[in-house]
Amino acid sequence: MKTIKLNRNFFSSPLCILLSIILGITIGFLNKHLAHQLASLGTIYLDLIQMSVLPIMITAVISSFGNLFHSDSARIYIKRLFFTFIIGLVAASIFGLLVGISFSPGSQLNANEKILLSQHITQMNPISEENPLQSGALQFVTNIIPANIFSAMVHGNMLAVLFFCILFGIALGQTRSSSAKLTIAFYEATFEALLKIVSWIMYGLPLGLCFIFAGYSSQLGSSELMILSRLILVFYFAFFSMVIFYSLIVWRSLGGTYWDSLKTLKEPLLIALGTSSSLSAIPFMLENLQHQCKINKNIVDFSVPLGISLNRHGSVVRLVIAALFTMQLFNLTLTFPQALLILVTSILASIASSGMPGIASIGVIALVLQPLGLPTAVGVALLAAIIPVTDPIITLVNVYGNCVSVILVARKEKSTRRSIEQLA
Amino acid sequence: MRCLPIILLIVTSLFFEAKAFANNEVSATPPDIQKIISRGKLIVALYDQDTPPFFMQDATGHLSGYDVDLARHLASALGVTVEFHRNANTYDGVVEEVAKGDADIAISLLSITLPRALKVNFSKPYIYLPQALIYNRLTAAQKHYSNIEKSMINNPDVTLGALDKSSYVNYVNQYYPLAKTTLYNNIDQAVGDILRGKIFAFYLNEIEIKNWLANHPDKNLYLSYDRIDNRLDPIGIAVAWQDIHLLNWINWFLFISEKDGTLSQLQQHYFHK
Numbered sequence: 001m002k003t004i005k006l007n008r009n010f011f012s013s014p015l016c017i018l019l020s021i022i023l024g025i026t027i028g029f030l031n032k033h034l035a036h037q038l039a040s041l042g043t044i045y046l047d048l049i050q051m052s053v054l055p056i057m058i059t060a061v062i063s064s065f066g067n068l069f070h071s072d073s074a075r076i077y078i079k080r081l082f083f084t085f086i087i088g089l090v091a092a093s094i095f096g097l098l099v100g101i102s103f104s105p106g107s108q109l110n111a112n113e114k115i116l117l118s119q120h121i122t123q124m125n126p127i128s129e130e131n132p133l134q135s136g137a138l139q140f141v142t143n144i145i146p147a148n149i150f151s152a153m154v155h156g157n158m159l160a161v162l163f164f165c166i167l168f169g170i171a172l173g174q175t176r177s178s179s180a181k182l183t184i185a186f187y188e189a190t191f192e193a194l195l196k197i198v199s200w201i202m203y204g205l206p207l208g209l210c211f212i213f214a215g216y217s218s219q220l221g222s223s224e225l226m227i228l229s230r231l232i233l234v235f236y237f238a239f240f241s242m243v244i245f246y247s248l249i250v251w252r253s254l255g256g257t258y259w260d261s262l263k264t265l266k267e268p269l270l271i272a273l274g275t276s277s278s279l280s281a282i283p284f285m286l287e288n289l290q291h292q293c294k295i296n297k298n299i300v301d302f303s304v305p306l307g308i309s310l311n312r313h314g315s316v317v318r319l320v321i322a323a324l325f326t327m328q329l330f331n332l333t334l335t336f337p338q339a340l341l342i343l344v345t346s347i348l349a350s351i352a353s354s355g356m357p358g359i360a361s362i363g364v365i366a367l368v369l370q371p372l373g374l375p376t377a378v379g380v381a382l383l384a385a386i387i388p389v390t391d392p393i394i395t396l397v398n399v400y401g402n403c404v405s406v407i408l409v410a411r412k413e414k415s416t417r418r419s420i421e422q423l424a
Numbered sequence: 425m426r427c428l429p430i431i432l433l434i435v436t437s438l439f440f441e442a443k444a445f446a447n448n449e450v451s452a453t454p455p456d457i458q459k460i461i462s463r464g465k466l467i468v469a470l471y472d473q474d475t476p477p478f479f480m481q482d483a484t485g486h487l488s489g490y491d492v493d494l495a496r497h498l499a500s501a502l503g504v505t506v507e508f509h510r511n512a513n514t515y516d517g518v519v520e521e522v523a524k525g526d527a528d529i530a531i532s533l534l535s536i537t538l539p540r541a542l543k544v545n546f547s548k549p550y551i552y553l554p555q556a557l558i559y560n561r562l563t564a565a566q567k568h569y570s571n572i573e574k575s576m577i578n579n580p581d582v583t584l585g586a587l588d589k590s591s592y593v594n595y596v597n598q599y600y601p602l603a604k605t606t607l608y609n610n611i612d613q614a615v616g617d618i619l620r621g622k623i624f625a626f627y628l629n630e631i632e633i634k635n636w637l638a639n640h641p642d643k644n645l646y647l648s649y650d651r652i653d654n655r656l657d658p659i660g661i662a663v664a665w666q667d668i669h670l671l672n673w674i675n676w677f678l679f680i681s682e683k684d685g686t687l688s689q690l691q692q693h694y695f696h697k
Contacts, residue, residue, distance in 0.1 A: 111642050114641075114642035114645055115641040115642045117644075117645055118641050118642055118643070118644030118645055119641070119644075121644050121645065121648075122644065329645065330562050330646075369565070370565070370568075373562075373565050373566035373567075373568070374562070374565050374566075375561040375562060375564065375565040375648075376565070377561065377648065378561070378645055381645075
């Protein structure tokens with residue numbers, strides 16, 4: 001891991017990263033043409049990161065589950081992790097309900113907002129006509145269980161890949177033979193080698209972020225987004241409050257100054273914000289949580305890939321607000337059973353959408369809207385209209401929320417270990 | 425289309441020759457066509473309510489639309505001017521006008537139906553309109569009418585709308601016999617009732633529905649439409665049953681207009697994509 005330490009030099013200093021982002025945003029505003037060209041270079045940088053993400057996820061899950069089940073400490077960790085996930089998701093969903101109810105973004109839309117959303121309805125017809133409910137819960141299960149694990153990998157079906165890797169890791173951990181131990185070690189070594197590749201790629205981070213932010217800022221400021229600014233502000237309010245809340249938790253858990261606690265997670269958070277891809281942030285989450293936050297490697301390696309797929313606070317909040325928006329648009333009042341229904345379905349839908357790219361993931365809102373008897377097309381149109389500006393911050397919230405979950409799991413682990421030591 | 429005036433010139437010159445040189449009084453032009461040519465204008469019956477994009481009047485009183493332009497082309501091919509009579513307030517009434525001889529022909533979005541064809545002659549269809557339902561999005565979602573076509577709405581709880589005395593009344597009764605029917609005089613009234621939840625859907629041709637939605641873009645949030653596949657509405661020109669030659673000539677006019685691209689040009693110009 002020495003190489004990773006090496007790059008904690010100028011290239012990854014906060015100042016350099018900040019400057020490159022500012023440069024990128026400035027280019028995006030001043031020269032849209034240049035920004036578009038740079039954006040395609042930015043995509044190359046993104047591909048470079050993503051190249052290693054899938055194998056990193058696979059090896060991280062297999063080796064961490066293998067190690068945990070080998071030492072019999074697995075049950076406690078897994079219970080604790082899922083407990084943290086569920087509490088976090090329910091809290092996020094309730095928060096989304098509160099924001100959606102108090103700001104009621106869907107009532108009293110003006111004519112321009114309605115026209116713009118209508119245009120998106122027409123454009124998004126193919127996605128809203130897909131009917132995930134008709135295929136039913138069975139389809140959801142068949143999506144998780146891959147008939148062909150390699151085709152699941154090729155198609156980026158993350159839940160299926162995770163399912164297989166978890167089983168494989170557990171099986172390896174339970175196989176009591178020296179060769180099984182060796183195999184786990186093989187996956188560990190592969191995993192570390194892949195992280196090393198990522199650490200090399202990190203040298204280009206300032207440049208990559210500059211390109212990505214140039215492309216990103218050149219899309220901003222279009223008249224379309226001005227029309228929807230009221231709706232976008234509601235989403236931004238929700239997500240920024242969550243980010244501030246997370247940063248406070250991290251600060252309380254890690255100690256030190258607030259600024260220091262912000263710096264410990266800067267790479268994964270900036271990558272998430274810049275790329276709108278939580279998968280791309282995985283290598284950086286693994287690296288920073290383990291080395292900057294000093295969290296047990298096994299906990300990090302098994303909870304980060306799981307969390308990125310299952311524990312997505314930002315996606316949940318987005319679905320909840322969009323559902324309330326649709327209800328308000330049709331002047332329907334939210335009843336308590338409906339609120340409970342939204343709470344459950346939004347969490348399930350966010351899990352179902354994991355691994356799907358931005359636009360395709362919108363379709364899962366049908367899982368929330370159809371049980372409520374609301375037209376899917378309206379929710380899809382809303383999310384499609386605002387996705388260019390909300391996707392980065394949603395990804396940031398997803399990644400940050402997971403970092404916080406891992407930190408909380410680890411803190412509990414420390415306290416139990418301490419009490420065990422005291423008992424001894 | 426371009427060669428039509430020339431053909432006509434030849435036809436008319438032949439007619440003059442015949443008049444000049446033949447002693448017997450057999451007219452070279454059939455009487456039903458001769459009647460229009462001597463009058464110098466073609467009287468076309470048109471439904472009295474604007475039905476964009478087929479016929480509509482702008483603020484200055486100028487008529488335009490697919491059917492209006494088709495009538496103008498037809499008149500100019502006959503070498504006469506055109507006069508529109510907009511007296512009938514139902515589609516069946518438009519057919520009546522032609523049957524009674526108040527108008528020479530009707531080009532007025534007339535579906536060719538068997539009851540109408542008992543009273544007048546119809547040309548070959550100049551367009552086939554897809555039938556469609558414009559419906560309330562929210563109701564569809566609440567009742568889980570996931571696929572409107574699949575006869576889910578053929579049940580007594582559903583009320584469907586159709587234009588009064590139009591072919592769509594027959595279609596609704598034919599395809600959705602169990603559903604209740606409410607009749608309307610125009611699409612605006614019907615859509616108002618859909619938005620208020622009084623009826624679930626309005627049965628009409630897709631072109632008019634698309635056109636209406638394009639003119640009311642904010643209503644897409646509340647309304648949606650489904651084209652019913654394989655259910656095409658043949659639209660023809662109505663001619664009095666006596667005017668056999670006129671009918672024949674109109675069919676050739678439509679044949680040539682289709683071949684030379686006039687009809688598709690009109691569609692491109694008027695139909696919302």
